[in-house]
Amino acid sequence: xxxxxxxxxxxxxxxxxxxxxxxxxxxxxxxxxxxxxxxxxxxxxxxxxxxxxxxxxxxxxxxxxxxxxxxxxxxxxxxxxxxxxxxxxxxxxxxxxxxxxxxxxxxxxxxxxxx
Amino acid sequence: xxxxxxxxxxxxxxxxxxxxxxxxxxxxxxxxxxxxxxxxxxxxxxxxxxxxxxxxxxxxxxxxxxxxxxxxxxxxxxxxxxxxxxxxxxxxxxxxxxxxxxxxxxxxxx
Numbered sequence: 262x263x264x265x266x267x268x269x270x271x272x273x274x275x276x277x278x279x280x281x282x283x284x285x286x287x288x289x290x291x292x293x294x295x296x297x298x299x300x301x302x303x304x305x306x307x308x309x310x311x312x313x314x315x316x317x318x319x320x321x322x323x324x325x326x327x328x329x330x331x332x333x334x335x336x337x338x339x340x341x342x343x344x345x346x347x348x349x350x351x352x353x354x355x356x357x358x359x360x361x362x363x364x365x366x367x368x369x370x371x372x373x374x375x376x
Numbered sequence: 377x378x379x380x381x382x383x384x385x386x387x388x389x390x391x392x393x394x395x396x397x398x399x400x401x402x403x404x405x406x407x408x409x410x411x412x413x414x415x416x417x418x419x420x421x422x423x424x425x426x427x428x429x430x431x432x433x434x435x436x437x438x439x440x441x442x443x444x445x446x447x448x449x450x451x452x453x454x455x456x457x458x459x460x461x462x463x464x465x466x467x468x469x470x471x472x473x474x475x476x477x478x479x480x481x482x483x484x485x486x
Binding site for chain 1: 420468473476
């Protein structure tokens with residue numbers, strides 16, 4: 262597709278369950294980012310993949326959060342043992358092969374609600 | 377101290393006026409600066425980037441950067457109701473990923 266694709270668009274889960282969120286970046290974009298946005302708040306950085314380099318995981322809030330990127334393309338963000346405070350919109354973005362570019366293209370987000 | 381600070385607003389301006397949005401950042405090694413616009417319920421979209429001191433104009437938008445003062449601003453001339461949105465300032469420092477401020481909500485009154 263032409264843009265960043267995220268799925269599911271909405272996910273409702275019960276506290277303690279695991280969830281997986283998927284991101285398919287723009288073709289040819291080597292950088293991929295995950296952010297989350299709670300209601301009325303700014304974007305909180307979670308993790309950043311750039312090409313074949315080790316990912317920057319410095320924003321992951323706890324060891325319940327993990328992400329992988331297979332084949333340099335699709336990424337999956339996994340949240341284990343979800344808590345109510347994990348409820349947010351999870352945004353994926355990708356950017357061009359240029360290093361350190363801040364020109365991110367965002368997907369529509371995955372809205373996670375933990376009951 | 378937050379890495380990127382913005383007044384949350386709302387900033388209310390009448391239609392046709394100039395809207396001035398401000399942002400300060402804490403890391404002196406920051407080298408790239410961006411303004412994103414986010415409509416309610418939508419994802420952010422890039423509207424301006426600036427890399428060197430001074431002004432950069434694009435249509436009704438002007439980005440201003442002052443690295444000595446660690447200050448970035450966005451001016452929107454001839455504001456329209458369709459400009460009503462949250463404006464996010466974002467900064468890259470070193471090899472780190474893009475860091476966003478919490479955004480300023482702009483309301484343009486018809």
